[in-house]
Amino acid sequence: KPRELIFIFLYVFMLIPFSFLSALSLGLEHSYVVIAPLISVGLGLPILKESNIIKTDLGQKLLILGSVGEVSSIFYISFVNALLKFGVAQAIVKTIITYVVLILAIMFAKALKNKLKEYRVVVRNISLENTHIFIRLALFTTFISASLFEIIGMEPILGSMLSGMVLGYVIRKKEVINKSFYDMAFGFFVPLFFVYTGFSLNIAYISKNILMSGVEIGIVLFVARFGISFILLLAGFRLVELPFVSLFISFPFTLLIASIKILSDIKYITPAQSVAILIGTVFSSLIYPIMFKVFARFYINENI
Template sequence: MSDGDILRLLLIILGMFLMPFISKKLKIPSAVGEILYGIAIRNTLSLTWHNSIVVNFLSLFGFIVLMYMAGLELDIKALKHITKKDAFVFALYFVVIIMFGFLMTKELEKPIIFVLVFCVTSIGLLYPVLKEQNMINKPFGLKVLILGSIGEIISLFAIIIFNLYFKFGFSVESFVKIVQLGVFIVLSILFLKLLKLFLWWFPHLSEIFLKTGNTTETGIRTNFLNLIVFVFLSNVLGIEPILGAFISGLILSLSLQENENIKTSFGIIGNGFLVPIFFIHVGLSFDLSAMMSLNMIKDACLVVIIIVLIRYLSSFVLLFSDFKAKEVLIAPMGTSFPLTLLVAVSQFGKSFGVLDDKSASMLVLSAMLASIVYPNIFKSISAPLCKC
């Protein structure tokens, strides 16, 4: 490792250490602070970043771990408490959002990837907001969390479909890839179910796969093995490895639900080290002219407005669920700050070749704006429900 790489790594680690404290003072999400830190050091220090093998690798690995955690941390237990009617209505809500997303993309004459931009949903910020408001165990908070979880699952599978479309178009090969992926997921779930049954018969072996806190941390090693196997196989299938990481986390969460220790321990590694490097690297690749250009700022604000607009236009669907009328006026705001997935879409767009650096930077700016503005609005309008 060269002296330059050591210096770059030192600066990134310094940012990882400082930004949670600074972000808390500024009352912004830590991920936004990390992106801003990356922008700052890129534009104030005379260092080149794009050719750093160490930083680029750690950023990519951080992205992979982020997507794995997105699948692993979905609250599958919470989904079990939802009625079939609500499950159908919640899924329909996002189908309507996607329809409006297509309509807005066509009207604005934007690239097709903007359907994802307008529609993606993530619970990465929603969960801590609900927890902060002491709503996580209340009926409304639980319903919003379930709504967001269903939206995140639909969003990530939509990204997979778009990935296949950008690579193969509407073709037989694309259909074959979807079938291969479906078969692969089914076989993986069956394998993990058999593993769960095996551990039920031989519980003393469970620590090899699930237990953390032991000297060899076999549970963490199992997670990384699961992650890398899926990344490799998704690459063989011609699917973005990062999406394979999400699928592997989701399948583990579906199949081995007694995995709280793993979620916690893996989250320490992910959120404590690898994921912040990814967000700082996003800032390092940010085109600062996007923040200096009035047109770019207008575009970013337009994206932020459309994200919440199409959710409220679709909210009539929620009237057919167990949401009360006043809750229907609040719930769409809770699904309108998809920071992690919106940043992910910007990076996918660049890798697909459908977004240039300025457009990707504009989307990162949109993600930051939405994650600063909308959580605070959600807290304000949901505050009366906290007293119930």
């Protein structure tokens, strides 16, 4: 519903200043504050499926919240990156360019979709036998969009995300394709992502202070989200669901790892701070999914 979607956007927007306040109130360094509002559902999606609530009303609302939060987070971290690298004026210009590129891409895709009869025939007949066409198309558009964003000084990850949004708009019959993407992503790319994460952990920087900072980062991720979760009551969530919802968006593993690289490349955080963020990422990705699954069992027993 449009009204509920408005309050979901409001929640995601208000999460930024409240995350800052939560992080600063716990005494976290300013360098850590930037990553506090990030939302990602990379790990949450398979957990939703395992918990058997993805097709419930709550599961669908969680997907909408997570999707809105993830897209907003990508724009947010890209703006922060541009702000730290180029200053306010160029950051605003580059963000506007990003939106213009997205709108033009959607308009072009819509025009192409309406004019090519052959395209409509192929889309109507998507099956497991021809999904390779769309996977190749996705890889090609991802490479092109990531390269374009690299050229204009924005993060390539944003270009990749936008290419996925455009493809998602064009291809309506997505169930079969989603399965192929899911198998490929979680069967190949995600394990490599975890290998990269472990490889990035430099144990030489681990100390008591770094460990404590990492745990505090993990705590802030939940506290900030739960602290303003009352807004989601206006988005159709029930009071008893608010801790559950907050847990679901409190382990943004993929974007936290991406933010470590982004902030490290521009020298905004030190190697030791990178390790602290990584520890916070691991902490939140281990603790909160377990708590989420416990709540999921309770929810299923009570509502299904």
